[in-house]
Amino acid sequence: MTERLVGLPVESPLLVAAIVVLVSALLLALVRVVRGPTIPDRVIALDLMASLVVGLLLLLGAVLELLAIVDIAIVLALIAFLSTVAFASLIERRTRE
Amino acid sequence: MIVLVTGLLAFSGALLMLIAAVGLLRMPDFYTRMQAAAKAGTLGILLIVAATGITLGSISALLHAFLASLFFLLTAPVAAHLLGRAAYLSGIRPWVLEDELAGRYHPATHELRSSNAPTASAPGIDRVEETLS
Structure with missing residues (x-):
């Protein structure tokens, strides 16, 4: 498994570049989570961060040729979606009262 | 050849997600930030899912990729809509001259x-x- 990871840049440098780009996007979204003036800003930034992590997991699955990682990515996306919906209903319910 | 195609797919998907993150950082108000993250982020993750499915190559991997992309296509607009609605109702005004929802x-x-x-x-x-x- 480590041999594949080490041999990766020779095999497909574009995949490594994609991973680097995804990590930098993760840092940019983190800046919005920290700064974001309102709670919905932070929630949408966390949602984007979750899908960035899903993208990283999918690329990891492609590199390691493990199909199980794709399942993990799908479950993480499901959790992110449910938490976003829960946050939305929390924000809305708090204003209704 | 397949390595090149999947590399290009993954890289363009990652670039789209970077565009989404930059839009999230630079846009002027919550609603513009939300649409940047929702649309560019969804297309980016779809391209990455396609790259992974083609790389793994088996029937079950392609089925996983298809189901995952269906899931993203269904959930991303729902989440963005719910959050935008909740934000509007909690009193965040959009960055427009005339608020037609008022x-x-x-x-x-x-x-x-x-x-x-x-x-x-x-x-x-x-x-x-x-x-x-």
């Missing part, structure tokens, strides 16, 4: 009226008017 939401029930006409022929409208007065 007054359309009932303050207590959060029901949406479609027009300013006080007596519309639609069946649900009368009830909203009653609770408004």
Whole structure:
């Protein structure tokens, strides 16, 4: 498994570049989570961060040729979606009262 | 060849997600940030899912990729819509000259009226008017 990871840049440098780009996007979204003036800003930034992590997991699955990682990515996306919906209903319910 | 195709797919998907993150950082108000993250992020993750599915190559991997992309296509707009609606109702004003949604939401029930006409022929409208007065 480590041999594949080490041999990766020779095999497909574009995949490594994609991973680097995804990590930098993760840092940019983190800046919005920290700064974001309102709670919905932070929630949408966390949602984007979750899908960035899903993208990283999918690329990891492609590199390691493990199909199980794709399942993990799908479950993480499901959790992110449910938490976003829960946050939305929390924000809305708090204003209704 | 396949390595090149999947590399290009993954890299362009990652670039789209970077664009989404930059939009999230640079856009002027919450709603513009939300649409940047929702649309560019969804297309980016779809391209990455396609790259992974083609790389793994087996029938079950392609089925996983298809189901995952279906899931992203279904959930991303729902999440963005719910969050935008909650943000508007919690009092965040959009970055526009004239807010055309102003007054359309009932303050207590959060029901949406479609027009300013006080007596519309639609069946649900009368009830909203009653609770408004």
